[in-house]
Amino acid sequence: GGEFVLQVGLPISSKQLSEPCDWNGTGKPIVKIFIFADKSYYKMIMQDLETNKTGRSACLDLLDTPTEYLPELQKEDAVAGGSSSSSGDEDDILPVFWVAPLLAGGYPLLSPPNVPHMVLTAQNCVMIEQRRISKLFLDEVEYFLRRAAGWNQPPIFYDFIQKDLQDKGEILNSIVKPLLKQVETYLAECGGNDSESVSRLSQDKLKIAVRICCSLKTLLVADFFPQFEEASAQISKLLDQFSDYLQTDHREKVRQSLVEDMRKEENGVYGHNGKSFFALVHEKGCPRWGPHRSSRADAMKDRKKLKRACMERKLHDTLVQMKREAA
Numbered sequence: 001g002g003e004f005v006l007q008v009g010l011p012i013s014s015k016q017l018s019e020p021c022d023w024n025g026t027g028k029p030i031v032k033i034f035i036f037a038d039k040s041y042y043k044m045i046m047q048d049l050e051t052n053k054t055g056r057s058a059c060l061d062l063l064d065t066p067t068e069y070l071p072e073l074q075k076e077d078a079v080a081g082g083s084s085s086s087s088g089d090e091d092d093i094l095p096v097f098w099v100a101p102l103l104a105g106g107y108p109l110l111s112p113p114n115v116p117h118m119v120l121t122a123q124n125c126v127m128i129e130q131r132r133i134s135k136l137f138l139d140e141v142e143y144f145l146r147r148a149a150g151w152n153q154p155p156i157f158y159d160f161i162q163k164d165l166q167d168k169g170e171i172l173n174s175i176v177k178p179l180l181k182q183v184e185t186y187l188a189e190c191g192g193n194d195s196e197s198v199s200r201l202s203q204d205k206l207k208i209a210v211r212i213c214c215s216l217k218t219l220l221v222a223d224f225f226p227q228f229e230e231a232s233a234q235i236s237k238l239l240d241q242f243s244d245y246l247q248t249d250h251r252e253k254v255r256q257s258l259v260e261d262m263r264k265e266e267n268g269v270y271g272h273n274g275k276s277f278f279a280l281v282h283e284k285g286c287p288r289w290g291p292h293r294s295s296r297a298d299a300m301k302d303r304k305k306l307k308r309a310c311m312e313r314k315l316h317d318t319l320v321q322m323k324r325e326a327a
Contacts, residue, residue, distance in 0.1 A: 001158045002113045002140035003131045007032070010126040011105030017123065031125035032102035034109060035062065035118045039258060041095040042147075044071075045116045049267035050282050052152045058285040062097070062118060068320055070094060071270060071278045071289040074327075093272050102127070113140040114147070133160055135175050136211050138218040139255055141165070145224045146262060168228050171219060176231045179212045180238060198241060206245065213242045214252050269299045279303035281310055288319060291326035 009031045017029055037045055050058035073093050102109050104125055111117065133141060141161060148155055164170045186209055187193050190200040201209060216235045219225050239246065246252055264271060270278045270289055279290030279302035290302040302322065309318035 001133060001155075001161050002137065002142075002144040003133045003158070004113055004137075005111040005129055005131050006108050007102060007111065007127055007129040008108040009102045009104040009106065010128065012123070012125055026103065026106065028103040028106045029123055030101045031104045031121070031123040032127060033120040033122055034100040034102065034111065035120070036098045036100065036111075037095040037116045039115055039143075040254070040261075042114075042116050042258075043261070043265050044095065044270070044287075047282070047285075047287055048147070048150060049265060050285070050287070052150070053267060054282075054285070055152070056285055058282055058287070061286050065286065068316075068323065069286075069288045071272070071276075072292060072323075073272070073276060074292055093276070113137065114143050133158065135179065136208075136215050138165075138175075138215040142218045142221055142224060143255070143258065146259065150262075165225060168226055168231070171225070172228075172231050176216060176219070176234060179216055180234055183209045183212055183238065195241065198245075210242055210245050210249050210252075213239055213246055214249065214255070217246075268303050269296055271296070279306055281306045281315070283310065283315060288315065290319065291323045293326075 012029070012031070045060045047058040047060065071093050100109055101122075104123070145161075164174070184193065186201055186205045187197040190197040198206075198209075217239060220227070220232060220235060264274075268280055270280045270287075272278070275294070277293045277296050277299035279293075279299045281288050281290075281303060288306070290299065290306055293299045293302065305322070306315065306318060309315045
């Protein structure tokens with residue numbers, strides 16, 4: 001539901017270890033391995049549209065996907081395209097993965113909301129986790145609701161989403177007023193509630209204030225949250241005060257880009273940066289991408305060939321040949 005998850009592995013004795021696996025001389029064994037990817041690669045990894053179509057789980061297999069099945073930009077397109085992800089690479093079509101070990105008796109691990117990830121169990125253990133939706137990150141709730149709206153089978157929502165965020169009084173008194181009060185306190189410390197006070201905020205307080213703006217802005221989305229004048233007017237006034245900073249906020253830009261990209265998702269063609277297109281077929285629920293094309297129409301022609309190759313059980317040879325010819 002757009003929540004943060006705090007995980008901790010309880011200590012285990014050496015007698016309970018299936019095999020010793022000390023982490024970096026700490027004396028604490030690895031019990032879970034978390035593999036995270038940037039949220040911008042969700043559609044590449046999770047394959048929701050194929051899951052909807054078949055009723056079976058479909059996703060990128062991180063441990064068993066040959067290189068020749070992955071999308072690849074031509075060099076000139078990779079350089080010209082720049083980077084839309086947080087990785088900063090010129091050729092950003094493939095995700096960068098972050099690997100985080102969870103240790104028995106070690107530090108807790110905080111998993112961010114809505115990030116595609118895989119968890120591998122390295123050792124039988126007891127893991128305790130706590131899940132919390134942050135009022136400072138209600139935009140993550142909105143993102144999740146947008147994702148869930150496209151699923152054939154709806155998820156189980158937290159009461160906070162189904163009840164609290166649908167109750168006008170709860171929204172106003174428990175979310176809007178406390179967050180607005182926090183911003184007002186910051187501005188009062190700088191001499192008032194005007195634009196000059198905003199410009200005098202410290203960097204840390206400005207970041208928090210902008211984060212509050214982005215979170216409250218979510219409550220103006222009528223598709224998911226009830227609209228009423230008292231809250232809308234106060235939120236709109238705050239957004240006007242910080243409009244210049246919202247326009248340059250990196251996280252807000254990424255959010256808008258992800259929402260827009262979500263609207264363009266389609267089964268059968270994988271688009272990248274609006275300039276590169278790849279035919280997309282699935283083999284036992286795993287995605288296989290065709291060669292790079294400059295138009296959606298050409299990618300659709302490739303898909304027809306690859307679908308025929310799937311039926312004839314010649315997908316691998318056909319895919320390798322097509323990419324060789326396109327290189």
